[in-house]
Amino acid sequence: MAVRSIGEYKFPSRSRQELYGDDQLVHLWWKGNLWFCAAACFRAPKAMSWNDFVAGMVNPLFSCDPDFDAATTTFTWTVDDKPVSPAGDESLEALGVGHKSLITCVAA
Template sequence: MTLHDTISAPAIHALGDYNHPSRSAKEIYGDDMLLMVWWKGNPWFVAAACCRVPEAMPWETFWAEVFVPYHEEDPDFDASKGWEQFDWFLAVNRTEAPVEVAAGKSLADLGLTHKAVLGFKNK
């Protein structure tokens, strides 16, 4: 059991109807998607980062041009060890569905979709 399990949701008191269009709907982004990237258990990056990336972007391009530059801010990250140093998963609610990353696959081919949470943790 976690702390979250012991907290009941408060009642929602709305002042009126909420009929505003989403500013993050898939239709706004065309062939791009918003991808959350979460380093589970890392004290430097405690929350997921949101990246706007093309769905067709190959994994190795994502690693080199998006992932590495952002995560190099962590003094313990070593890009020279490659993506094999991590276990990758798709975070869905409280479950982790393994993702087998591969150089030639696009982000879409890996099963990543708009607003998905790509998680990873140290092996």
């Protein structure tokens, strides 16, 4: 269904990818852990490696949970509901992470 309007009603998305240059918005959700009230939103380079993402974004956030230990807590991962097994220097883009993708983890 489309809007009913007087005259043409067409405006670009205010969150479209091109507004972020070589970066994109990425959502990170620790499923099942209510300590985090909602998934997080990050701005991350498409070419960012998985390791950098974990070290620079995932761990600092998850560290607010006193029960989290980066060394011992292990996760299974999905990107937009597709299971993935991310490797160290693989880029987010290569992992299938697109603009506003949802990266979900479940503690093993």
